[in-house]
Amino acid sequence: MAKNADAKRIKILEAAKRRFAHYGLAKTTMAEIAQDLSFSKALLYYYFPDKNRLYAAVFEMAVDEIINETTEKIRTSKDVTEAMEAFLSTRLTVIKENFNIFEFSYSLRNEMPVDIEAVLPSLFEKEIQQVSLILKKGVETKELVVDDVELTAxxxxxxxxxxxxxILQEFKNLFLPPTKEEFDxxxxxxxxxxxxxxxxLRA
Amino acid sequence: MAKNADAKRIKILEAAKRRFAHYGLAKTTMAEIAQDLSFSKALLYYYFPDKNRLYAAVFEMAVDEIINETTEKIRTSKDVTEAMEAFLSTRLTVIKENFNIFEFSYSLRNEMPVDIEAVLPSLFEKEIQQVSLILKKGVETKELVVDDVELTAxxxxxxxxxxxxxILQEFKNLFLPPTKEEFDxxxxxxxxxxxxxxxxLRA
DNA sequence: TTTTCGAACTTTTAAAGAAATTGGTCAAAA
DNA sequence: TTTTGACCAATTTCTTTAAAAGTTCGAAAA
Known part of the structure; x- marks a missing residue:
């Protein structure tokens, strides 16, 4: 049954996301994710080929969350400044809530496992597109003058x-998830x- | 004889600087520095209380090098743009030539040993003063309008x-000294x- | 046929201890 | 006062081993 199967796949993704967001990739075990759902560990491997690809799927969800939410905010903004501020705060909020999912993107602690990296359309590339979107909007409304939009972004x-x-370095806190105050x-x-x-960049 | 003593102290500083700049703090041994000079290891401890303070002295020399050279360049610059470019290229040149001396300042690899940190007037603080200098110059000549100079710097x-x-992350090169191309x-x-x-910031 | 699981297998990580290196001291000599 | 070789203590590195975690598989349930 494809429907039920998809439902279970989603359950797994959700449970994995909770674990990864809280404890990161290394400190989350497949057994724990299975236990959270009262599934057998082997079942996870029925839906996902391995731990890294499960993580990659979760990561992609989180990236989409950032992209979707910021895109909406940018779309409904009145001017460049508003768009930029909305982009920044929305983005940082999602990062804050899922910090350890982004441990390889936004912290310098660890490097991304190569087989994960290969699968992922880089978050950075997508973010460049988002900022480019804002800049282009500004160029269209004659607010800004930008020669190379992507490079500027x-x-x-x-x-x-x-x-x-x-800032995290300044707080000597490069290894712990940032506090609310630090995020602010x-x-x-x-x-x-x-x-x-x-x-x-103003005209 | 204080003069001879000072001369030896300087010899030690120079040899230590070469080692530290090339191999960093951890991978430089006191024995190696002594060997380079055909001194005994114990002699190093006659002139410097311990390895960290020797390193701190070398670090301070390198910092002074940056500060002195950039200050001169800033002083003789015609406008803010020229001052800024001179500051950036001079600073990066010194960093490039002494990269591993700045391993704790400009690389995120390792954290500064606490007893070194305590001794050092932070390089970062001094750099803020340099950039502040540039900005103040711009404010005086009516080129710029800056409300909080230090924060802006x-x-x-x-x-x-x-x-x-x-950029070093992008090149997956966070652990090796940057190449000339990367610096450029x-x-x-x-x-x-x-x-x-x-x-x-222009008026 | 598809889904699920327990048990087994393999790889990775962690712990513990031993060996080697290195930072640092000191009494004596120059 | 300056310099050193010999010595000690702390740290790092290496090796070995045990535990933990990732992954596979055959059989059973649905």
Missing amino acids: KILLISLLGMRIG YILGLQKKLSHIFING | KILLISLLGMRIG YILGLQKKLSHIFING
């Missing part, structure tokens, strides 16, 4: 990444940076 | 840090970022 995103890294501080600085940055 | 510096981290790429992006950033 990339520069801004890398700078924003540095904001997270730099990061968001504050990210907004300030993007404000200056956008200003630097 | 901090934001820019953190962004520039992200540029290094982000980093410098290019840093210049683009600071250009937009400075533009965003």
Whole structure:
């Protein structure tokens, strides 16, 4: 029965997401995910070929969550500044709630296992598209002048990444998930940076 | 004889700098530094209380090198853009030549040993002062409008840090010293970022 | 035929202990 | 005062082993 099967597949994804978001890839075991659902461990392998691909599927869900939510916010924004702020806060909220799912993207602690990396359409690439979207909107409304939209988006995103890294480093907290206060501080600085940055692109 | 003593102290600092710059703190041994100079290991401990303080002294030299050279470049610059570009390229050149001395400042690999950290007037703080200098110059010449100079300098510096981290991550090269090409790429992006950033502060 | 599971198998990680390296000390000599 | 070789203690590295976790498989249930 495909319907029931899909339902179980989704159950597994949800349970795995909870575990991965809370404990990360390494500290989550297949046995634990199975126990949470009262499934047998072997059943997980009926729906997913291995742990890494299960993780990759969860990761992709989380990425989609970021992309979908930010896209909507960008779409309904009045101007570039509003779009940018909405993008930043929405994105950081999703990251905060699923921090350990992004342990390989937004923390420098560990490197992504190669077989996961191969499967994933890079989150970074998608984020560049999101920021490019904002910039293009600004160009269309004559708010901004940007010669190379994608490169500019990339520069801004890398700078924003540095904001997270730099601040977590400052707090000597590069190994624990950031606290709410740290996230707020990061968001504050990210907004300030993007404000200056956008200003630097104004027509 | 204090003069001879000072001369030997400097010899030790130079030999230590070569080792640290090439192999980093952990992979440099006191015995190796002594061998390079045909001194006994114990002599090093006559001039420096321990390995960490020797490293700290070398680190401070390297920091002074950055600060002195960039200060001079900033002083003789015509405008903010020129000052900023001179600051960035001079700074990155010194970092490139002494990369492993800055392994705790500019790479996220390892954290600074606490007793070293305590001794050091943070490089980051000094860099903030340098960028603040540039911004103040811009404010004085009416080129820029900046409300909180230090915070703005901090934001820019953190962004520039992200540029290094982000790019080294992209090259999956977070553990090796960057190549010349990578440094050039980093410098290019840093210049683009600071250009937009400075533009965003213009009066 | 599809789905599920217990048990077995293989690989990875963690722990423990031993060996080697290295940081640091000291009494004596120059 | 400066310098050293010999010595000690702390740390790191390596080896071995045990435990844990990932994965497979054949059989049974649906």
